[in-house]
Amino acid sequence: MSALRVLFLGGAGMIGSAVAREAVQQGIDLAVVTRGEHRRALPPEVRGIRADVRDAAALDDALGDAEYDVVVNWVGFAPADVLPDVDRFAGRTGQYVFVSTCSVFGRPVPQLPITESSPRRHPVFGYARDKLASELALEDAHRERGLPLTIVRPMHTYDETTMIFPVSWTAIERMRRGEASVVHGDGTSLWTLTHSSDVARALVPLLGNDHAIGESVNLVSGDVLTWDQIHTALARAAGVRDPRLAHFSSESIGREIPGWAEVLQEDFRHSILFDTTKLRRLVPGYHPQVSFSEGARRIVAWHEADAARRAFDDDLSAAFDRLIRNG
Structure with a gap:
């Protein structure tokens, strides 16, 4: 054959x-x-x-x-x-x-x-x-x-070489410093990630x-998380047990960070979860093997392995500070 x-x-x-x-x-x-x-x-x-x-x-x-x-x-x-x-x-x-x-x-x-x-x-x-x-x-x-x-x-x-946009390494470093990371909405909308x-x-x-x-x-996988859970999983993988999260509307974030406006307002603000019946019918026995908890650990480990991978965006951090300061 x-x-x-x-x-x-x-x-x-x-x-x-x-x-x-x-x-x-x-x-x-x-x-x-x-x-x-x-x-x-x-x-x-x-x-x-x-x-x-x-x-x-x-x-x-x-x-x-x-x-x-x-x-x-x-x-x-x-x-x-x-x-x-x-x-x-x-x-x-x-x-x-x-x-x-x-x-x-x-x-x-x-x-x-x-x-x-x-x-x-x-x-x-x-x-x-x-x-x-x-x-x-x-x-x-x-x-x-x-x-x-x-x-x-x-x-x-995603895989270990990527961050989970809009979470960035800058957000990880801010949480390590005890500073807040910005999350769109109230952090409870549902999202699906797949390795x-x-x-x-x-x-x-x-x-x-x-x-x-x-x-x-x-x-798609069955790994459904809130955006707060996504931030928290990455923070804990980076050694931050109780990260500070600051919540703002997608519109407010888009005004401060214009490059994020379209994807936050038209896509990420909405809860998304999937029925996988057809996939499992066509691919019998399909089971996702990488949970996001494991995926987050792989992401942090890959970035930690080389300082060049851990770029800190001062402009993005300043935009976060302006959002937090202006409420």
Whole structure:
């Protein structure tokens, strides 16, 4: 029996590299297209293809007439990024997987928990709006042209090399000093975090899975936390037992820190939790293995291993102080 042949368009980032490792461990024959050096180390078994995914002629030249059982697009952020794939891979792949985001679901969600059939709507938040437009364009191609489409949606994925935005290392250092870290809202809205290795355990079994054709699947863990709990877990991993947290509205924070305004007001302020019935039906036995308590310890340990990773943002800290001082 020959190995499943899978092509990644992009996919050398945090999530893609984790999925690549899991895919190779499962015996998948994997090729990854990137235009430069991989941002993350990929297993030696992965075949690298050098091309700019956005350059149609260069990509066609690099791929030649090769056919793949599965094509996964990691770098589609707008319809213009994905629509060329409809012609390119028609008849050349048994499954086309689009990596979208759970941010496409409308906020506030009319009913929790979120399922794959929950309303999708995001007219303001640009990232989610463009991902949703890409989903709709590909769904049209599935219905009208038979594109063997599967949409997967990770939700706020992290690994040890990342902080949990809007928490930063600056916030960790402030809590270590006994200073307050700013939290949006009253800190009790619910959020879902998933370690990249758990996303990989959910996604790889969907590759080449005929039951996933025509489906969208939310790739999420069951680790539901409040934003206060997220801050507290990171603080305790850093040795702070009772961190000081200062709560402000998303609007107030956005006025003081404009770069945070859109994501806080249009996304993070709302409670988010998911029904994982479809994922567990398509991937029997799927169980997330990395709790956020463990994930927080890994984050802090990775940052502590190198002083260059622990940048302190004086401007952000000053913005926190202004918020606290002005109430």
